[in-house]
Amino acid sequence: MNSAITGTGSYVPSLLVANQQFEQNEFLNSDGSPFKHPNPVIIEKFQAITGIAERRYAEANLNTSDIAFLAAEKAIADAGIDKEELDYIIFAHNFGDVAHGQSQGDTLPSLASRVKHLLRIKNVKCVAYDLLFGCPGWIEGVIQANAFIKSGIAKKCLVIGAETLSRIVDPFDRDSMIYSDGAGATIVAADTEGGQLLSHASGTYAHDEAFFLFYGKSYKNDAKKDTKYIKMYGRKIYEFAVTHVPGAMKSCLDESGVAISDIKKIFIHQANEKMDEAIVKRFYGLYNMEVPDGIMPMNIREMGNSSVATIPTLFDMVRNGKLENHQIQKGDVVIFASVGAGMNVNAIVYKV
Incomplete structure (x- = not known):
């Protein structure tokens, strides 16, 4: 049985933060000493290396599990499936839900369980779990979904990758300009005619x-x-x-x-x-x-x-x-x- 990506969805936060908005930050070296160059020069060099000109931050009322739910809804609709048919929800993240203005991650219950709750899925055989694998987490989730499908124990899996990195960055670290928030979701399903991993x-x-x-x-x-x-x-x-x-x-x-x-x-x-x-x-x-x-x-x-x-x-x-x-x-x-x-x-x- 082939494993195919039959639906996709994403949530792009509405809060746009351009590089110029960091010009008033106090950027420091790891030892606490100030940089020799002014912020406009630091930002110019940063963009030349990373390519980043702007990024998106999640709205204050939304958490990682919330934006994951919004992406998941789109993926389920795009695949044209009944959410109750899902066998697994695999949620790749690294820091849990970090409330706006806070820095402590919350993973009790798991974010996958929170998404299942928000989707109002009643099927108890839909197993929801989190996956911590760094930035490659979504790919690893797809690999795991493929294994479940190949083994015959699953037919439809929801694989999510979501994060709100803007809430766990040090504002005095210039690397804080790299990170952003977002969510992407896919339906990986048994398919004999569509795609194939x-x-x-x-x-x-x-x-x-x-x-x-x-x-x-x-x-x-x-x-x-x-x-x-x-x-x-x-x-x-x-x-x-x-x-x-x-x-x-x-x-x-x-x-x-x-x-x-x-x-x-x-x-x-x-x-x-x-x-x-x-x-x-x-x-x-x-x-x-x-x-x-x-x-x-x-x-x-x-x-x-x-x-x-x-x-x-x-x-x-x-x-x-x-x-x-x-x-x-x-x-x-x-x-x-x-x-x-x-x-x-x-x-x-x-x-x-």
Whole structure:
């Protein structure tokens, strides 16, 4: 039995925050010392590297589980299924529900259970659970849904990736400009005529790399010591990603039996424009090829990095003709690939 993505949906928050809105921030180095350059220069360099010009933040009255529910409703409607037919709800996130103005994550009950509650699903055999796998969480959720379908224990799964990263960033850390909020959802279902997950690859590098992304204190020395924020070693992550993600993509593609020339699109985690370009360039370099024009849809310039939500949101946009100059058709073969905290990498080769 094939596993196909039969429906997609996303929620893009309405609060748009442009780079210029950070010009009054007090950005500090990790030791608490001020930067030598003024904020307009810092922001200009930031945009040149990441590609991010603006990002979206969730409305104050909405939490991660709320925006996930809104994306899930769209995916269920798009697939044209009865929500009571769902066998699994797999919710990929990393920080739980973080109320506006707070910094503590809430995962009791699980966010998947909260989405099931909001959807008003009565079927007790619809199993809802959370998945923590860093930014590659949505891809890993699709891989798990595929396993359930292949084994015969499920026919329809709802896989969600959602996050409100704007609520766990240190305002004194310039990396705070990277992160954003969003939600993407997909229905993965048994299908003999539609799409097909052809192959997948995953890996966890936790020997020396486990804490490249971590929870740490504010760069402001007199800030509350017991409040933690998302932190990262950017250079180490960049080097890790361009080293390991292309290999995972190649392994996945070679296993699928699809020729690299037949790949129509690569949906890569929207982490950093320069890093994503370097990953794809190195991937094609493994086949002694140049990167084809238009192979890599990107929305990071307008959306920022919403972690697990980036790929399902991007795929939903392209699938529904909402990203200029990018389309996919039935029968096209695409690659999904991601890297993130853990450190985890994964990839899927999928026939639309």
